[in-house]
Amino acid sequence: YALTSPCQIMIASINITSNSIKLENKFSKIINKFPRAAKKALARAAIFGRQQIVRKTKRGEKPSGGAFARYSEMYKKSDQFKNKKNKFVDLFYSGQMLGDISTRVIGRSTGEIFFLRNAEAQKAFGHHTGVGRLPERPFFSIGRVDRKKMVRRFEKDFRRFSGIKR
Numbered sequence: 001y002a003l004t005s006p007c008q009i010m011i012a013s014i015n016i017t018s019n020s021i022k023l024e025n026k027f028s029k030i031i032n033k034f035p036r037a038a039k040k041a042l043a044r045a046a047i048f049g050r051q052q053i054v055r056k057t058k059r060g061e062k063p064s065g066g067a068f069a070r071y072s073e074m075y076k077k078s079d080q081f082k083n084k085k086n087k088f089v090d091l092f093y094s095g096q097m098l099g100d101i102s103t104r105v106i107g108r109s110t111g112e113i114f115f116l117r118n119a120e121a122q123k124a125f126g127h128h129t130g131v132g133r134l135p136e137r138p139f140f141s142i143g144r145v146d147r148k149k150m151v152r153r154f155e156k157d158f159r160r161f162s163g164i165k166r
Helices: 021-033 035-058 118-129 144-162
Strands: 002-005 008-015 101-106 110-115
Touching (some): 021 035, 035 101, 035 110, 035 144
Antiparallel strands (some): 002 008, 008 110, 101 110
């Protein structure tokens, strides 16, 4: 987790890079040639990442698969749990935490998924890392499969917005 300002915590970031210097130079030239296309494609990839985080969390799934740690017996006896629609762990009660997730593009090669309000970021941090009596329920990251989908989405959108054919 990286603290980006007093009221924003950036937890997921999309950086489009490569392992090869030749590829990176070629990629930089293409990005410089089509900066609007790159920005639009990054924005769409970040939105896809946000959607995947919210969708999987609402289904009670971790980013890489598997279910979240179960609710405690004490919580199951509470009025708050009795008022919940879903009885499985979906980190959803009022909708404020998941509804606060936002995206933005920084520069030409970084898309960011973050929380707008500090209160929701702190709540998410507690759930994600298991602070205090909360068990660890990692939800705010992108799994390997979704990461590949994001890269494919970026490539497809970049080609479409820039007019580059395969």
